[in-house]
Structures are given as C-alpha cells and as structure tokens.
Amino acid sequence: MALVDIRNVTKSYGSTQVLKGVSLDIKEGEIVTIIGKSGSGKSTLLRCINALERIDGGEITVEGQPVRTDMPNLRDFRQRVGIVFQAFNLFPHMTVERNITLAPVLNKRIAKADGRALALDVLERVGLADKIDAYPAQLSGGQQQRVAIARCLAMRPHLMLFDEVTSALDPELVGEVLKVMEDMARQGMTMVLVTHEMGFARNVASKIVFMHQGRVWEEGPPAELFANPRTPELQSFIASVR
Amino acid sequence: MRSFSLADFLSLLSALQWTAVLVLIALGFGAPLALALALMRTSASRALRWTATAFLQLVQGVPLLGLLMFFYFGMPVFLGIEMPPLVAVGIAMTVYTASFLGEIWRGGIEAVKHEQWEAAACLGLSTWHQFRYVIAPQAFRMALPPTVGFLVQLIKGTSLASIVGFVELARAGQLVSAATFQPLLVYSIVAAIYFAACLPLTLWARSLEVRLNGAR
Numbered sequence: 341m342a343l344v345d346i347r348n349v350t351k352s353y354g355s356t357q358v359l360k361g362v363s364l365d366i367k368e369g370e371i372v373t374i375i376g377k378s379g380s381g382k383s384t385l386l387r388c389i390n391a392l393e394r395i396d397g398g399e400i401t402v403e404g405q406p407v408r409t410d411m412p413n414l415r416d417f418r419q420r421v422g423i424v425f426q427a428f429n430l431f432p433h434m435t436v437e438r439n440i441t442l443a444p445v446l447n448k449r450i451a452k453a454d455g456r457a458l459a460l461d462v463l464e465r466v467g468l469a470d471k472i473d474a475y476p477a478q479l480s481g482g483q484q485q486r487v488a489i490a491r492c493l494a495m496r497p498h499l500m501l502f503d504e505v506t507s508a509l510d511p512e513l514v515g516e517v518l519k520v521m522e523d524m525a526r527q528g529m530t531m532v533l534v535t536h537e538m539g540f541a542r543n544v545a546s547k548i549v550f551m552h553q554g555r556v557w558e559e560g561p562p563a564e565l566f567a568n569p570r571t572p573e574l575q576s577f578i579a580s581v582r
Numbered sequence: 583m584r585s586f587s588l589a590d591f592l593s594l595l596s597a598l599q600w601t602a603v604l605v606l607i608a609l610g611f612g613a614p615l616a617l618a619l620a621l622m623r624t625s626a627s628r629a630l631r632w633t634a635t636a637f638l639q640l641v642q643g644v645p646l647l648g649l650l651m652f653f654y655f656g657m658p659v660f661l662g663i664e665m666p667p668l669v670a671v672g673i674a675m676t677v678y679t680a681s682f683l684g685e686i687w688r689g690g691i692e693a694v695k696h697e698q699w700e701a702a703a704c705l706g707l708s709t710w711h712q713f714r715y716v717i718a719p720q721a722f723r724m725a726l727p728p729t730v731g732f733l734v735q736l737i738k739g740t741s742l743a744s745i746v747g748f749v750e751l752a753r754a755g756q757l758v759s760a761a762t763f764q765p766l767l768v769y770s771i772v773a774a775i776y777f778a779a780c781l782p783l784t785l786w787a788r789s790l791e792v793r794l795n796g797a798r
Contacts, residue, residue, distance in 0.1 A: 430701075442707075446715070447706050
C-alpha cells in the first residue's frame with residue numbers, strides 16, 4: 341500500500357483552479373521530486389498533503405488516513421508529516437535547542453535533559469551540533485535551513501515534505517542543505533520535494549513528477565524521464581532549466 | 583488665606599498615591615481585557631472580531647472625560663446604579679485602557695509574520711501553544727515601546743478624574759490652589775510632578791525602541 345495516495349485532487353483559489361485532478365502514489369522510502377514551472381500547482385499540492393490547504397475535490401490519504409484540514413487528530417498527523425519551508429520559518433526569539441525541543445516538550449512532555457539530548461542527536465545529523473545554543477539570526481541561511489530540517493526530524497516524522505527549501509539560499513549555501521537531504525534519503529526517509537535543483541532530482545530522486553497547468557503531466561524514474569521526455573512541455577522545461 | 587507651605591507640597595505628593603492607584607486599577611483590570619480584545623480582533627471568528635471592533639469603535643469614539651461622566655453621573659440615572667467615585671473612575675479608566683492597549687497589542691500580533699503561525703502549527707502545536715510560545719513573545723517585543731508610551735497617556739489621563747470629585751493629584755492641586763490663592767505656583771508644581779512621573783517612562787520607551795529595533 342502507498343504511504344501517500346492522492347486521488348483526483350482539485351483545488352481553486354477564487355476562480356483560478358490550481359489543481360485540476362491530480363493523482364499520485366508515494367510509497368514508503370521513495371524520494372519523489374515534483375518539478376514544473378511556477379504556477380503549475382506543485383507547492384499547492386505539497387501543502388495539501390500536510391493539510392495546510394483545504395482541497396475542493398478528490399481525496400488524499402496518508403498511511404490510510406484521509407487528510408482533511410478539520411481532521412480530529414490533525415496535531416498528531418502534523419507530527420508524522422514534517423514540512424520544511426523555503427523561508428526556514430525558525431522562531432527568531434528562541435535558541436536552536438528551543439526551536440527543536442519546543443514541540444517535543446509541549447506535545448510529548450519529554451524531560452529537559454532528554455530534550456537537549458534529542459536536539460544534539462538531530463543537530464548531529466545535519467552537522468550543526470556546535471550551534472545548539474545559537475539564535476537563528478547568528479546563523480547563515482544554509483545553517484538556518486539545516487536547523488529547520490533538524491527541528492522536523494526531532495518529531496520523528498514518517499514522511500517529510502520540502503517546499504523549495506534551497507530557493508531562498510545564496511548559491512554557495514545550497515550544497516550543504518542538499519547534502520543533508522541526500523543523507524536522509526540514504527537513511528530511508530520518505531521524502532517529497534518541490535525543487536528547482538535538477539541535479540538533485542536526477543541523482544537522488546526515485547521518481548520525478550512533472551506538473552503542468554495543475555496536472556501531473558508526466559511521471560517516472562529520473563533517468564527515463566530526463567532521457568526520453570514524451571511531451572513537448574517537458575522537453576521545453578528540461579531545455580529551459582539546463 | 584494662607585501661603586503655600588511644605589505641608590501643601592506633601593499633600594500634593596500624597597495625592598499622587600491616588601493617581602498611582604488609578605493607574606494600577608486601569609492596568610490590572612484593563613490589561614487582561616486588552617489581551618482578550620486583541621485576541622478577538624485577530625481571531626478567525628467573524629462574530630468575535632465584530633464584537634470587539636464594535637466595542638473599540640464605541641469606546642475610542644468617546645473622550646475619556648465622557649466615559650468618566652457616563653459611569654459616574656450616567657449610571658445612576660440610566661441604570662439606577664449608584665457608585666462611589668473610585669469605582670466609577672476605575673471602570674472608566676479600565677475601559678479606556680482596554681480599548682487602547684487592545685489595539686496596540688493587536689498591531690503587535692499582526693506584525694508577526696503569518697508563516698510563524700504556520701510553522702508552529704506544522705509542528706503539531708495547539709492553537710494556544712502557537713500563540714503562547716511563538717507569537718506572543720515576538721508580538722510583545724514589538725508592542726512594548728508603544729505600550730510604555732500609552733502608560734504616559736494613562737498617567738496624564740487620570741487627571742480627568744478630578745472632575746467627578748475624585749481626589750488625585752489634579753484635584754488636590756485645585757484644593758490647595760483654592761486654599762492658598764496661588765494657582766500659578768500650585769498648578770506649576772502639579773505639572774512638574776506629572777512631568778517627573780512621566781519622564782522616566784518616556785525615556786524608557788525611547789530606549790526600548792532603539793534597543794528592540796537594533797536587535798532585529
């Protein structure tokens with residue numbers, strides 16, 4: 341059974357339909373990369389998986405459970421499905437440790453000492469254990485994004501969503517964030533990414549999804565999709581990002 | 583007739599206590615109410631937003647003097663409720679404080695980026711925890727300088743309580759002035775006392791502004 345099952349999902353903002361019947365399966369351990377021009381609906385789709393946006397039609401299930409913005413166990417669900425944003429969205433008034441432990445302390449009532457150990461553990465996975473007492477403003481963009489990833493990991497999610505997480509970074513900082521994500525992929529985390537990093541899509545993803553005008557236009561393994569795009573839309577997209 | 587003496591000066595200073603009492607009442611009851619209004623104004627419920635807005639429009643559209651008169655002279659006439667001056671003045675100052683602080687704090691809450699709510703929600707925090715731990719501390723930082731600035735307004739505003747006969751600093755000034763026939767001297771001293779009470783707050787507000795802006 342698929343971890344995420346997206347069936348014929350539609351979504352409009354006012355009179356603009358951004359998702360026009362999207363269907364997609366994501367299996368456990370898969371690294372799914374969603375590519376496409378801006379306005380193709382890829383970020384909206386990602387946000388629907390996490391119940392940040394309400395869908396108008398169709399159905400999304402995660403681990404067999406229908407996802408709705410008014411689902412009764414939304415808070416538990418959100419802890420199982422982590423999301424990392426383009427703008428990091430760290431809490432500026434808290435140290436790195438507090439950013440990471442806030443949710444586990446409030447939601448799972450873990451002890452203070454265990455919180456520090458947990459923060460250290462996830463920070464080591466993103467290579468930032470020495471920044472545990474820093475404030476976000478003292479970190480570079482790449483470091484902030486890695487802390488945001490660590491904050492997500494601390495909830496022990498079953499699935500992680502990445503919404504253009506390198507788009508706000510200076511070019512020289514993109515690599516360190518992608519490397520962390522590659523490590524996570526290698527460790528078997530199920531990941532869905534919206535990205536413009538074609539190198540990452542090509543080398544790390546197990547499936548590429550090309551979205552165009554609110555639909556899944558083409559999908560398949562990266563080698564196949566990049567070598568033999570079937571539609572002129574994907575052909576021109578690949579040509580434009582090269 | 584007698585001339586202005588040290589005893590008069592001391593009676594002015596002791597009247598300052600009642601000014602302080604009014605400020606404490608206004609803050610003690612007005613601040614929680616202000617927080618409630620700020621939350622209602624930023625809530626998702628249209629009914630709550632509308633109720634809070636109507637209250638604010640009504641209170642802010644009436645001068646503080648009008649509020650004082652309504653609660654002291656109006657309540658017995660309209661509702662048959664007779665109130666001692668301290669209670670009537672306390673209620674008026676509370677309502678006044680709640681409406682202005684409520685708007686200042688609403689501004690602080692709205693100045694925190696929407697993404698902060700979203701990030702907190704995505705960590706599975708309850709709405710209350712999102713506000714309490716993520717939004718409120720940031721909103722408080724931004725709202726602190728104007729809040730202290732409002733305190734100065736509040737201290738000066740208590741002088742209006744003198745018109746309903748409540749003896750605070752301004753009313754004490756009237757009494758001393760009537761007894762000594764030295765209004766210019768007495769009111770100058772009253773003004774100086776108000777100034778001395780407000781100056782530290784004004785300076786504090788300014789330094790907060792510089793510090794908090796610089797720290798971002």
